[in-house]
Amino acid sequence: MSRRKDRERFQRIKEQNPDYTGFRGADTVVEESAPPPVLESIVCSVCQRRRNVPVDTLPEDRAEYVCLRCQDGLYQWRGFATAVPGAPFVDTLLAALKEASGLTPWLIIFTYYLVEGLTVLAERYLRSRYAKGRVDERQQWIAWNQRREEAMREGREFTEPPPASDGDKAK
Numbered sequence: 001m002s003r004r005k006d007r008e009r010f011q012r013i014k015e016q017n018p019d020y021t022g023f024r025g026a027d028t029v030v031e032e033s034a035p036p037p038v039l040e041s042i043v044c045s046v047c048q049r050r051r052n053v054p055v056d057t058l059p060e061d062r063a064e065y066v067c068l069r070c071q072d073g074l075y076q077w078r079g080f081a082t083a084v085p086g087a088p089f090v091d092t093l094l095a096a097l098k099e100a101s102g103l104t105p106w107l108i109i110f111t112y113y114l115v116e117g118l119t120v121l122a123e124r125y126l127r128s129r130y131a132k133g134r135v136d137e138r139q140q141w142i143a144w145n146q147r148r149e150e151a152m153r154e155g156r157e158f159t160e161p162p163p164a165s166d167g168d169k170a171k
């Protein structure tokens with residue numbers, strides 16, 4: 001902090017508290033602040049990444065340690081899973097999670113990515129498929145109708161089945 005800012009700060013505090021005698025030096029602050037946390041290097045039981053974690057936040061059984069990033073993922077997953085109405089597979093997965101109340105890490109990660117990732121992807125895929133299907137179908141109908149009108153103009157017999165029944169045949 002600059003000297004000018006120090007002076008301004010002193011004046012500001014002095015106005016509120018006439019007894020204020022000034023900042024007592026950097027040493028005082030170091031003594032008053034909490035000591036830096038003792039870190040321990042530990043492997044997350046979910047993602048297997050090594051993290052440096054304050055010792056006082058670690059579980060007694062170090063093998064149960066789940067890093068903040070994975071905890072966040074689990075938290076998001078839970079929020080997502082409970083926010084989807086009428087999704088029976090989510091209920092099934094939640095039930096499975098409760099069954100494995102030891103919070104089997106791979107199951108959490110698997111279901112997290114399954115629900116969070118795959119359903120979003122699947123939804124997008126289906127939506128794009130649906131949209132594409134609609135466009136294709138419409139174009140098929142337009143083309144069919146053009147051929148039909150052409151045949152009528154030329155006085156030909158038009159026997160081509162419409163696109164929908166064509167699609168049925170393909171199945």
Ligand SMILES: [Zn+2]
Nearest residue numbers: 044047067070
């Ligand atoms: Zn992790």
